[in-house]
Amino acid sequence: MSLQAIAFTFAMIPAMLQFHLSYAYCKETIDFPLNGHIQGTAPVLAKQPNYIVVGETHGTMEIPLLVAVLVRSASSDSKTVLCLEIPKTEEQRLKTSLKSDGGKEAVSAVLSSSHWSSKDGRAGKGHFSLLELCRRLIQEGHDLNVAAIDIDPSEIPDPSKEGFTPSKALDFARKRDKVMAENVVAVANESPGANIVVLVGNVHASLKKGMPWDDEYEPMSKHLKQMLPDVISLNTLTSGGEAWVSTDRGVGPTNMSGEDRGETPFLELFDRPTNGYSGILYVGKITAATPARH
Template sequence: KIAGYWHRYMVIGKRETPTKSKLWIIRITKTVNKALAQPGRQMDWGIGRGLGGRPGDRDSGAPGDASSTASGAYGVSIEDDEDRLAFPVGENAFYVDSGQGTRDLTMEWRVFRGIMPKLAKKQAVSAEQQVAKAPGAKEAPAFTECGPSILGLKKQAKTGGVMLLGEMHGTQEVPRFIAQSVCQLVTSGMPVTVGLELPVENEERVTTFLQSPGGEVDWLKLMEAPFWRSPYPDGRGSEAVANMLEQLRQLRAQGLDVAVFVYDHPKLSGQKREDALTQTVLAQVKVAPQRFHLVVSGNVHPRTAKGLPWDKQYRPMGYLLKDQLDDVTALDMAYDSGTAWICAADQQGRKLDCGVKEAKGKDNGDRFFVHTWASANQDGYHGVFYVGHVTASEPAIRKGLGNPDAAPAQEPASAP
């Protein structure tokens, strides 16, 4: 209490990213003398000060005096009752009248100067200890912005573990989820290897690109592969995937321990393809058992349960990996309704029709998260990874080189 006024501080904090927050300190001033009361609060709209009863009894007796009336209430006026209720009770009391709140910038600055040196010192020590530095890198950043924390991700990421993500191809959000996941894991000390469902013939191109400066020539070498120029682009060669490769390249260029491999065998089909996918992924995991492997594919391959509706003996990649590795987690994609670049058979069933199509999902908010169940479901999934509202991502080749910074492809000029 200062000079007849009570001051109470309300502190509001808002977390915007894992490394950035806002703090507001509001000073609320209260007093019983109504000096700051809003206009009109003191007006008496009644013909008398009493609260009711017979006219002869309304103003008799003292406030609260039971001898004046049968109930003791007729002698209490509205103003008297307000004064009684307005008197502060306890340190957290708020008063009926008279209150103003204003942002206390001086107090905010004092708090900032008081806590920042300690936070900076703590962050520098933990960052130096936790960041996964790439082999051969001279240095790694003590801090990298990785976007809002993905809830439940780090709990599932373990050394030697394999997380299989079953996606719907052709969205912007899944590649963004992957890049964000990798960033958050490597900056917390976990070396990560990403497995992409791209043809194994592209292994050298992808590896070379990740180790390059990311210039125009580097993009040309990556994008000249037939995979990116397929007449039936199914979403795996989307602009969002190209953006993801660029983001992973930038993380590696900073000295963080990020690796990528590809494992698809498009010339095979059915069970033979599943067997080949399994052997390629298994070889990568066994070569680097100290790393966490994040393997992305369509949502049939990651299933850890035997059988499909059309083939009860079918053994997906996830089912085969589960028998040979100790830690395999399969997550199905969950999303809010939107659009996706999808290739599906046309109405006649004669050829593939690729384009932007509606995708029906369920709204669980905007924030990415990972959620696991107590046991796997009938499809062999242990949980879901949620990416929010989905938006279609067109083939990267439509953006020229596929470089996120490249200008859109120009239409050829017509002959005069």
């Protein structure tokens, strides 16, 4: 073996160890919390089909795992599609992974894409765990599929490039939510009668027009409400903890405040939409989801 090959092998050891840790985590420690049940879901799922949007704080372990529980219940006796805030360009890779044995090669194939190189919470172990649990459900016979609904990242305006303006950023944000809504509707049309569960950031999940930074901004769920019947949009409520987020101090675990409503997660619908949501998915304490790919 040449000196260059030896040097390369030693240089790869940290990455190989990190990958092994990620793989071991995915295969050995992921499981459905709460014995597969969330209080309050039965009355919601009794109506078929369902269009349920869950708005999350990206970068937690607990929220994606609760969504896995929701998807498990929804797909136990009905076709269900889980729509994720992942670029649509990743969809074929996701579908291949869902049909795999979940082994090292399959995990490596998923994590090798540019999406999982991001430090964004959507590329964390929480979301990867959700995909692994979906793969297991499919193996167990659940009629379940996963769709990627986000816009192509190449379209994101780059502030460092000539010609960038704040108005272009606003235009992109508006376009992005509309495209995501259209992608969800396309999924619903391709799977008539299926339950559609959508996991996105809580801003995209709002049913209300306007945000502090843009009065004309229409979130994805508001668009959806105009395209699909009886859309239920849930904001996640936590008792606090940490999430993996990007702040002006850097990227990493960040303290998050919340409202303590006990240790048991539950789903609660309001009498009428409140603050842009149909109800809440109470999560309890949250912990930060480190990147799935190190």
